Amino acid sequence: MLEAVALTKDFGSHRALDGLNLTVSPGEIVCLLGANGAGKTTTINLFLGFLEPTSGEARVDGVDVRADAIGSKRKLLYVPEQIALFGELSGLENLAYFAALSGVEDVSAMHLRDCLDRAGLARDAMDRRASSYSKGMRQKVGLALAIAKQARALLLDEPTSGLDPAASAEFHALVVRQRDAGAAVLMVTHDLFRAREVGTRIGLMRGGRLRRMIDAADITASELESLYLEEMGSTAES
Numbered sequence: 001m002l003e004a005v006a007l008t009k010d011f012g013s014h015r016a017l018d019g020l021n022l023t024v025s026p027g028e029i030v031c032l033l034g035a036n037g038a039g040k041t042t043t044i045n046l047f048l049g050f051l052e053p054t055s056g057e058a059r060v061d062g063v064d065v066r067a068d069a070i071g072s073k074r075k076l077l078y079v080p081e082q083i084a085l086f087g088e089l090s091g092l093e094n095l096a097y098f099a100a101l102s103g104v105e106d107v108s109a110m111h112l113r114d115c116l117d118r119a120g121l122a123r124d125a126m127d128r129r130a131s132s133y134s135k136g137m138r139q140k141v142g143l144a145l146a147i148a149k150q151a152r153a154l155l156l157d158e159p160t161s162g163l164d165p166a167a168s169a170e171f172h173a174l175v176v177r178q179r180d181a182g183a184a185v186l187m188v189t190h191d192l193f194r195a196r197e198v199g200t201r202i203g204l205m206r207g208g209r210l211r212r213m214i215d216a217a218d219i220t221a222s223e224l225e226s227l228y229l230e231e232m233g234s235t236a237e238s
């Protein structure tokens with residue numbers, strides 16, 4: 001569903017991403033870990049079409065995102081570290097706006113309330129102004145959009161940084177539910193524990209390169225931590 005083929009991005013003379021080959025299939029969660037500046041967000045931005053690759057391809061559903069920017073965005077849901085909502089609008093109104101923008105056919109209040117409900121937003125919060133929402137609540141509106149869009153791939157960039165452990169656990173449980181429904185999930189995170197818990201595979205990135213890809217089932221949390229520290233070394237290129 002998501003495929004990077006020799007994907008490379010230079011910023012001037014700096015190579016931020018160096019020949020990434022990666023596939024994320026429906027029904028799996030691939031987590032990307034790495035020190036600051038490893039090239040993780042650059043990878044997400046290339047899949048979103050926010051950046052043009054220097055060489056190689058970012059494919060969504062088999063199609064180079066440059067060839068069909070709108071079509072590929074319709075299949076994707078992007079959750080950044082901070083979801084931006086219109087503070088004056090309610091969660092429901094925000095969802096209605098973004099759903100319409102994303103080409104969702106059924107934007108009836110009943111359907112969208114159901115999507116918010118499935119994303120775990122309390123019923124009594126749906127009509128409150130989003131300016132009063134916690135970060136966890138805003139992230140839920142983001143996942144409700146994934147549900148409304150029936151997004152086939154989720155691109156998550158540190159979606160739970162700053163969330164308390166309970167909200168983080170709830171968010172990850174919702175992501176797992178999307179995976180179980182067949183979504184392909186690419187998640188950038190610094191949370192080794194969650195990566196091992198929810199990830200199908202874990203990629204360790206450093207200096208723009210994917211150094212290692214690990215099956216999460218094959219490794220304990222402490223082994224992952226040791227491998228991570230070993231791969232990052234004491235001279236992280238950031």
Ligand SMILES: Nc1ncnc2c1ncn2[C@@H]1O[C@H](COP(=O)(O)OP(=O)(O)OP(=O)(O)O)[C@@H](O)[C@H]1O
Nearest residue numbers: 011015016034035036037038039040041042043238
């Ligand atoms: N728009 C840009 N212009 C110039 N350099 C950039 C740009 N975006 C990213 N870079 C550089 O590319 C490299 C990779 O950045 P990227 O944001 O992908 O790292 P990251 O792994 O997501 O790090 P973090 O964990 O801090 O978010 C870094 O050296 C960064 O400074």
